[in-house]
Amino acid sequence: MADRTVLIVGAGPAGTRAAERVAAAGLRPVVVDEAAANGGQIYRRQPAGFRRPAQTLYGFESGKAVAVHGAFAALGDRIDYRPLTLVWHLWESEAHLLTGTTASRQQYDALILATGATDRIMPLPGWTLPGVFSLGAAQIALKAQGCAIGSRVVLLGTGPLLPLVAYQYARAGATVAAVLDTSTLGAAIRALPALAARPGMLAKGLYYTAWLLKAGIPFHRGITPTAIEGTDGVAAIRYRTADGIERQVACDAIGLGYGLRSETQLADLARCDFAFDAVARQWLPATDADGRTSTPGVYLAGDGARILGADAAEIAGKLAACAALQDLGIAVPDAEMAAYRAALAPMDRFRVGLDTAYPWPAHFAAGLPDTAVVCRCECITAGDIRDVAREKGAPEVNRAKAFSRLGMGRCQGRMCGAAGAEVLADALGVRLEEVGRLRGQGPVKPLPLATGIAP
Amino acid sequence: MGRFVRLAETDRPPVSLEIDGTMVTALAGDTVQVAILTNGFALRESEFGDGLRAGFCLMAACQDCWVWTVEGERLRGCSTEVAAGMRIVTKGSTWQIEPS
Amino acid sequence: MSTPVAADVIVVGGGIMGAATAFFLRQRGVKVVLLERGLVGQQASGTNFGNVRRQGRFLPQVPLANRSRGIWGRLNELLGEDAEFIATGHVRVCFRDEEVGGLEAHAAAVREYGLDLEILSGNALRDRFPFLAPGAVAGSFSPLDGHANPRLAAPAFGRAALRAGATVVENADVVGIEKTGDDFLVETVGAGSYRAPVVQISAGVWGGVLSARFGEPVPIVARGPQMGVTEPMPYRITPVVGVYSSVPEEGIYFRQVKRGNIVWGGGWRGPALPDIQRAYVDPMNTLRQLPMLRRVAPALGALRTIRTWSGIEGYLPDDIPIMGPSGKVPGLFYAFGFCGHGFQLGPGVGDVMAELIATGTTSTPIAPFSITRFATP
Ligand SMILES: Cc1cc2nc3c(=O)[nH]c(=O)nc-3n(C[C@H](O)[C@H](O)[C@H](O)COP(=O)(O)OP(=O)(O)OC[C@H]3O[C@@H](n4cnc5c(N)ncnc54)[C@H](O)[C@@H]3O)c2cc1C
Ligand SMILES: Cc1cc2nc3c(=O)[nH]c(=O)nc-3n(C[C@H](O)[C@H](O)[C@H](O)COP(=O)(O)OP(=O)(O)OC[C@H]3O[C@@H](n4cnc5c(N)ncnc54)[C@H](O)[C@@H]3O)c2cc1C
Numbered sequence: 001m002a003d004r005t006v007l008i009v010g011a012g013p014a015g016t017r018a019a020e021r022v023a024a025a026g027l028r029p030v031v032v033d034e035a036a037a038n039g040g041q042i043y044r045r046q047p048a049g050f051r052r053p054a055q056t057l058y059g060f061e062s063g064k065a066v067a068v069h070g071a072f073a074a075l076g077d078r079i080d081y082r083p084l085t086l087v088w089h090l091w092e093s094e095a096h097l098l099t100g101t102t103a104s105r106q107q108y109d110a111l112i113l114a115t116g117a118t119d120r121i122m123p124l125p126g127w128t129l130p131g132v133f134s135l136g137a138a139q140i141a142l143k144a145q146g147c148a149i150g151s152r153v154v155l156l157g158t159g160p161l162l163p164l165v166a167y168q169y170a171r172a173g174a175t176v177a178a179v180l181d182t183s184t185l186g187a188a189i190r191a192l193p194a195l196a197a198r199p200g201m202l203a204k205g206l207y208y209t210a211w212l213l214k215a216g217i218p219f220h221r222g223i224t225p226t227a228i229e230g231t232d233g234v235a236a237i238r239y240r241t242a243d244g245i246e247r248q249v250a251c252d253a254i255g256l257g258y259g260l261r262s263e264t265q266l267a268d269l270a271r272c273d274f275a276f277d278a279v280a281r282q283w284l285p286a287t288d289a290d291g292r293t294s295t296p297g298v299y300l301a302g303d304g305a306r307i308l309g310a311d312a313a314e315i316a317g318k319l320a321a322c323a324a325l326q327d328l329g330i331a332v333p334d335a336e337m338a339a340y341r342a343a344l345a346p347m348d349r350f351r352v353g354l355d356t357a358y359p360w361p362a363h364f365a366a367g368l369p370d371t372a373v374v375c376r377c378e379c380i381t382a383g384d385i386r387d388v389a390r391e392k393g394a395p396e397v398n399r400a401k402a403f404s405r406l407g408m409g410r411c412q413g414r415m416c417g418a419a420g421a422e423v424l425a426d427a428l429g430v431r432l433e434e435v436g437r438l439r440g441q442g443p444v445k446p447l448p449l450a451t452g453i454a455p
Numbered sequence: 456m457g458r459f460v461r462l463a464e465t466d467r468p469p470v471s472l473e474i475d476g477t478m479v480t481a482l483a484g485d486t487v488q489v490a491i492l493t494n495g496f497a498l499r500e501s502e503f504g505d506g507l508r509a510g511f512c513l514m515a516a517c518q519d520c521w522v523w524t525v526e527g528e529r530l531r532g533c534s535t536e537v538a539a540g541m542r543i544v545t546k547g548s549t550w551q552i553e554p555s
Numbered sequence: 556m557s558t559p560v561a562a563d564v565i566v567v568g569g570g571i572m573g574a575a576t577a578f579f580l581r582q583r584g585v586k587v588v589l590l591e592r593g594l595v596g597q598q599a600s601g602t603n604f605g606n607v608r609r610q611g612r613f614l615p616q617v618p619l620a621n622r623s624r625g626i627w628g629r630l631n632e633l634l635g636e637d638a639e640f641i642a643t644g645h646v647r648v649c650f651r652d653e654e655v656g657g658l659e660a661h662a663a664a665v666r667e668y669g670l671d672l673e674i675l676s677g678n679a680l681r682d683r684f685p686f687l688a689p690g691a692v693a694g695s696f697s698p699l700d701g702h703a704n705p706r707l708a709a710p711a712f713g714r715a716a717l718r719a720g721a722t723v724v725e726n727a728d729v730v731g732i733e734k735t736g737d738d739f740l741v742e743t744v745g746a747g748s749y750r751a752p753v754v755q756i757s758a759g760v761w762g763g764v765l766s767a768r769f770g771e772p773v774p775i776v777a778r779g780p781q782m783g784v785t786e787p788m789p790y791r792i793t794p795v796v797g798v799y800s801s802v803p804e805e806g807i808y809f810r811q812v813k814r815g816n817i818v819w820g821g822g823w824r825g826p827a828l829p830d831i832q833r834a835y836v837d838p839m840n841t842l843r844q845l846p847m848l849r850r851v852a853p854a855l856g857a858l859r860t861i862r863t864w865s866g867i868e869g870y871l872p873d874d875i876p877i878m879g880p881s882g883k884v885p886g887l888f889y890a891f892g893f894c895g896h897g898f899q900l901g902p903g904v905g906d907v908m909a910e911l912i913a914t915g916t917t918s919t920p921i922a923p924f925s926i927t928r929f930a931t932p
Contacts, residue, residue, distance in 0.1 A: 034515065035534075041514070047536070048555045049483035050464045089838035103842050118516040123804045130497040130505070130509030131458060137513035144513075145489045146464035232507055233458070233496055263516075376511065376519060379503035392710065397596055402706040404602060410518035410786050410861045415511065442838055446518060446786060446859035449845050502787040502815055518861075521786075527857050552686040552791045552854040 004328050005030060006321075007106055009087050009157075009266060010114035013064075013310045014302025016072045017317035018112045019076075023078040026323050031079050032097060034086040034445075038072045041116055041136070041303075042310045043223015046284050053257070057143055059168070060204055066308065089442035090269045093297070095296050098447060104454040110297050110324035113267055114317060117260035117303035122157075122364050123382075125372045126228030127256060135257030139165045148174035150253020152259055154237050156225055158183040158358040159259040160201075163208040166217060176217050177251045180239055182258070183358045184222040194353025197346035203307070224364070228254060249424055258360050260307045261418055268440030270298045276433040279355045280307065281362060282418065283437035289341055291320035292327075299324050312347035315340050362432070365422035374423060375416040377409020382423050389427035396436040400424050410446055414436045457493040458509060472541040473525070481537045488513070488520050488532030497534055498522050499545055510513060523549045559750035562588040562722065564912055565741050567729045567765065569759035570600035571898060572890045574712035575905020576755055576912075578634075581719035583913045588719055588749050589713065590741065592728040596709025598832065599759050600898065602866030603705045604782060604808065604820045605796055607899045608645045609670055610697040611661065613875055615923045616900075617668040623903025624699065630708075630902065634715040638708040641813070644794040645700035646684060648691045648851065651800070658695040658799055672697050686852045695799070702795050702810045705898055712905070732765060734884060736805040744751055754911055755888040760829050760869030762891025764878065766926060767811075769884050773929045774872055775892050779827035779834030779865035780820050783841055785858040787815030797821070798851060809855070817855065822847055827867040834865035853922050870894045875924055878904065879911070882927035888912060889926050 006022045008015050011033035024027040031038075037045040043065040046057065050206070058065040075081075095106045119134035126132070131147050133141070135157055141147045148169060154177050155166045166179045169399045195202045212219050222242030229236040229248075236250045267285035268274070273294035275286040284306060301320035302313035321341040322332045343392040368374070370383025388394040388403040397420065400406055406420045407413030413420070417438055425432045467482040474491055481490035488510050491498055497507035498520050510520030513533045520532035525542035527549045564580055566573045569591030577589040581902060589595075607627055609620040626633065627640045649658060655676065662672040675683060676693040684694065717723045727746030729893035732739055741749040756765045763775035790813055797808035798821070809819035822844050840862050849856045869892040871877065876894060881887035888910050893900065902917070911917045 036536075046464070049467055051898065056463075089841075091838050096842075118512060118514060128501070128505065130507050130510065132511070133509075134512045135518075137511060140513040141459065141489070142462065145459075145484075145486060147459040147461055147489055147493065150458060151460050174460065174462060233509075235459045303837045323777070364512055373505065376517070379501060379505050392714070395594070399597075408862065410859075411516060411522075412862070414519050441862050442841070443860060443862055443863065445515070446861050447841070448783065448856075449848060449858050449860060451842065451845055453842050529857065529859065548789055550788055550791075550854065550857060552685075552852070554688055554853040 004109045005107060006110045006112065006324055007032065007108035008112045008114060009095070010116055010302070010304065011035070011038035011072065011081070011268055012041065012114060012116050012302060012313065013043060013068050014072055014114035014304070014313035014317035015040070015112070016068050017314045018114060018301055018321040019079050020071050021318045021321035022325065023075055025330050029079050031081045032085045032087055032095070033083055036084055038083070039069060043068050043146055044140065052144065052146070057223050060425045068314070074172060074203045086445055087266060088264060088444055088447055100450065101448045101450045101452060102454050103451050104207055110299065110328060111174035111270065112299045112301055112320050112324060113304055115263040115266055115304035115393045117192045117262050117307055118414055120259045120261040120360065120418050121256065121415050122258050122361055123368065123372055123374050124225050124227060125369060126378050128373050129228055129230045129234050130280050131230070131231065131234030132228060133253070133255055135161050135255040138255030139168065142168055142172055148172070149255060150251065151175060152251045153253045153255065154180060154249055154251040155179050155255045156180045157235065157257045160205055160354065160358070161257060163205065163212060165255060166212055167208040170212065170215055170217060178218040178220065179212060179223065180223045180237070181219065181221045182361050183227070184242065187359060188419070190285045191353040191357035194349050195357060197349040197353065201350065225302055259358060260303060262307060265412065265440045265444040267293060267298070267300060269442060269444070270295050270296060274437060277306070279352055281360055281432055290323035290337065291316060292323050297327070306351065308347045310346055319344070357421065362422050365419055366426040368423065375406045375409060375418050378412050380403045380404055380406045385420060385423045388425055388429040394424070395428065397421050397424060397438050398436065401438060407438050412441070412444065456464045458496045459489055459492040461493060470505065470537055470539050472537060472539065472543065475541045483514055485530060485537045486533055487522065487530050487537050487541070487543065490537040491522070491532065491545065500547065525549055529549050556828060557747060559748040560588065560722070562586045562749060562751040564753040564755065565590065565739065565749050565751045565769065566755045566757060567732070567741065568756065568762070568891070569595035569659070569709070569711060569713055569723070569725070570598055570757060570759050571596060571709040571901030572893070572904050573757035574716060575901050576757060576890065576908045577721045577723065578712050578716040578719065579905045579909030580912065581716055583908070583909055585913055587721045588751070589716060590727040590729050590746070590749065591725050591859070593832070594725050595713035595723065596925060599866045599868045600709040600901065601706050602782070602864060603898045604780070604818060605702045605705045605810065605898065606645070607640060607703050608693060608697070608700045608795060608797070609899065610645060610665065610672055610702050611647060611797070612896065613798070614664055614668065615920065616875065617665055618668055619900060619903050619907065619921065621669060622906060623900050626902035626906060627703065634711045636707070636711040636714065638711050640701060641705035642699050642701040644696055644698045645797065646694045646696045646794045647797045647799040648680070648694040649799045650690050650692055650850070652692055654799060654801065655693040658693055660851040662695055664798060670697065671888050676706050684794065686854055687852060687870065688853050691851070697793070700795065713858050732768065739886065740903070749881060753886045753888065753920055754782070755908060755912065757890045760867050761893055762869065762889065766889060767877045769881060769887060771881060771883055771926050773877060773892065773926060775869045777827040777829045777867050778824040778870055779867060780895060781823055781825050781844065781863065781865055782818065782820040783860045783863040784819070785817040785855070786861050788817065788858060789882065790815055792817065792852070794923050796851060805847060807844060807851060809848060817858065819844065819848055825865050827865065829867055832867065834867045836863040836865050868893070877926045878924035879921050879926065882925065
């Protein structure tokens with residue numbers, strides 16, 4: 001049995017706990033992560049030589065961060081950990097790995113994808129200007145590099161990360177010129193019953209908001225951003241208040257994001273079935289409660305499956321590991337899996353609550369001017385997408401991609417995919433799910449042509 | 456002078472590198488992106504004539520921070536650690552098509 | 556069941572062959588229905604490399620390729636849309652002294668067909684194409700060949716046919732074709748039925764299933780050429796480049812589009828699954844292509860590939876298509892199985908098939924492509 005290979009992609013909270021559980025069963029999993037260090041996004045580690053304590057880096061979450069890092073370190077030789085290694089393709093029960101410019105293959109009997117998430121972006125005119133970064137990027141600059149993205153920063157969008165990053169920035173001494181939240185207080189109140197499923201999370205969110213207000217940081221809800229101004233860089237953000245008044249805030253940096261989107265490319269290359277998730281407004285790999293996909297031997301855990309946050313990612317990692325072990329014929333206590341499933345249940349209710357409180361502003365897509373860039377890699381505008389919908393009759397996103405190059409760039413549609421689909425659906429006058437999803441194509445990230453095959 | 460503002464971890468050893476022909480100082484452990492954006496305001500020019508770019512996601516997802524070196528190599532700014540003696544170009548490209 | 560829609564000609568399959576045939580039939584005033592299972596130009600015609608190359612072809616095919624090249628040159632005005640054809644020239648290079656003779660012999664042979672190639676070697680070759688590796692020995696340059704955008708060309712033909720009065724039906728999966736009396740009755744799933752005295756089967760690799768129903772099976776197989784593309788670079792490589800070699804794996808080809816990306820393919824073929832209409836790239840094939848690309852143009856080694864893909868193409872054992880009238884059923888015509896080189900031919904095939912259907916004869920020789928070559932006694 002010990003010769004069975006479990007391959008885990010991602011060393012964030014989900015991957016860490018999955019590895020721990022697989023190792024506990026006596027197998028030695030292979031853990032691959034393209035990052036230089038384990039930890040994933042929320043528990044991202046600062047480089048060697050940085051000295052801020054965990055409390056400064058992770059705030060309320062520092063205990064969990066230390067625990068996850070500690071659990072990973074404790075695995076030591078019981079896992080085969082390969083940092084700085086990208087899984088760039090999957091093919092016939094083998095993962096194609098890339099380290100630097102060396103390609104190699106890793107056979108697996110079970111594959112646990114714990115690939116996490118990235119910011120979900122709704123573009124607006126000017127968002128490609130230097131100085132506009134994703135909200136997650138704003139946090140990473142601070143967490144991993146000790147930097148703010150500018151000297152007068154506006155944080156724009158919605159979601160739990162918005163007040164959190166504002167709080168972290170202000171605490172670290174950055175100037176936060178404004179927090180511009182597209183969600184309304186009314187929505188937050190409507191979401192309260194569902195959010196109460198995780199009272200601790202709710203309390204933290206309220207704390208950050210209260211702290212910001214007390215610190216006198218302008219925090220506006222229910223706004224509609226109209227454009228980012230500037231020539232060689234950000235100079236200001238224009239928006240409409242909830243009352244419809246035009247406003248402008250001078251700034252040299254903007255952190256922009258509307259929640260997260262799951263990183264699903266590898267699941268697609270593993271040919272997993274996808275289903276439209278009405279909450280995320282994203283096509284997601286279909287899984288059972290334990291993380292099994294439609295492809296035998298392939299499992300999903302963490303934000304890469306559904307955006308449930310770090311605590312849920314840890315549990316989902318263990319649960320997916322149990323499912324994989326069970327399917328490999330290794331005994332797993334039923335009670336253990338039942339406990340994980342029970343622990344995940346309120347997380348899913350909370351997810352619905354979060355989406356109610358901080359809705360993805362799908363309707364902004366219709367209001368984007370024709371000249372607004374949607375695909376920043378290929379410089380494809382909202383007008384280009386509308387044109388292929390109306391003039392060339394593209395009925396779904398892959399056809400729109402073929403005609404317009406939307407999503408054809410280096411990022412493989414990570415940044416523009418969500419908004420591009422909304423623009424297309426709006427132009428066609430159909431529901432979002434009807435325009436489908438961009439088919440995944442290898443490599444999931446750029447592959448150097450200098451790559452050679454490992455001997 | 457640059458786009459990014461250092462708020463912490465400023466007592467790291469300095470690292471010298473060249474950006475567009477000018478010697479600048481970064482700190483050990485900086486990413487190439489941070490090294491450039493603490494000394495300047497953009498990383499590159501868009502291929503399609505729509506102006507300057509400074510990267511976007513900082514987590515190796517958006518691929519908007521690839522820069523050229525004088526030697527004709529490409530570095531992903533957000534996920535490459537700066538090294539002494541690097542020679543970065545943020546304007547145009549250094550792609551040479553003739554075999555050396 | 557509703558009465559079948561009547562037409563003069565029903566074209567089954569809306570790849571570049573079917574779409575171009577429908578367009579040129581309309582130019583001749585013929586009432587035509589084009590039935591496409593998915594979307595026009597979505598299969599091989601929309602996923603190919605985009606090479607508009609005449610040199611290196613089977614000699615008897617050169618007249619057809621020439622006719623097609625003539626149409627490519629005026630495609631935009633003909634269709635009212637830009638399919639991004641540019642006559643950049645196409646160069647075939649070899650890396651072995653003993654291969655030079657083959658290039659020269661081909662140049663001499665195609666000259667008889669009105670295709671002028673220029674043979675370059677040594678420094679002259681590298682002066683003209685400075686990106687080539689020092690190991691390139693000689694090259695054959697076809698100045699009027701070039702490339703076009705496959706994602707646009709066949710759909711542009713489809714829309715132009717529609718504007719010219721054709722009935723173009725997408726999401727029309729043809730499941731039955733039967734000849735009753737003078738007419739064919741064509742049944743689709745989801746898009747009704749159609750009736751006409753003439754049917755053209757231009758269903759790509761799927762054409763074999765349909766020809767077999769008329770007692771004309773062909774040994775067609777599906778394969779997926781393996782494509783890739785780099786990030787955009789400054790536009791510096793103008794011609795389409797292909798390797799001429801006796802070793803199939805060395806047969807890499809690439810082109811740079813004006814926006815800057817370098818598209819490549821060649822060498823290995825991957826699995827193509829006609830039943831699910833999907834073809835895949837085996838990542839090992841991509842990895843094996845990379846050194847072949849660097850071998851031809853070392854500068855490519857500085858770049859990154861951002862996407863790979865494949866498409867389903869039908870291949871016949873003699874590497875030439877099936878084109879022309881049925882050997883058995885009057886009123887039935889074929890144009891399928893283009894063996895990896897049909898994109899360039901598409902406009903010409905459409906023009907020739909329209910001529911053949913409308914007039915009963917064609918001025919361009921197509922006899923070598925007759926389905927009767929596979930007839931069993
Ligand atoms: C920028 C950012 C900031 C966040 N901040 C917070 C926060 O402050 N508080 C909070 O509660 N939640 C935060 N979240 C949400 C957070 O991501 C989750 O709560 C948690 O990190 C999810 O854990 P995970 O293990 O599913 O994925 P992650 O922690 O994202 O880990 C995924 C790992 O997979 C690796 N990976 C992905 N694809 C590949 C591949 N093809 N090859 C190799 N490796 C791969 C990545 O490098 C990464 O290390 C943040 C998310 C993001 C994106
Ligand atoms: C990856 C790749 C690279 C290539 N590179 C080049 C190149 O550079 N240069 C070149 O000249 N050629 C190239 N080729 C070959 C070229 O693409 C093909 O020869 C050409 O596109 C064939 O066109 P077609 O119309 O016959 O087939 P297709 O484009 O496959 O069209 C056939 C159509 O018929 C439809 N169909 C099938 N069955 C039915 C049915 N029962 N009912 C209704 N509709 C049906 C299909 O849906 C399909 O749309 C390449 C091919 C591939 C796959």
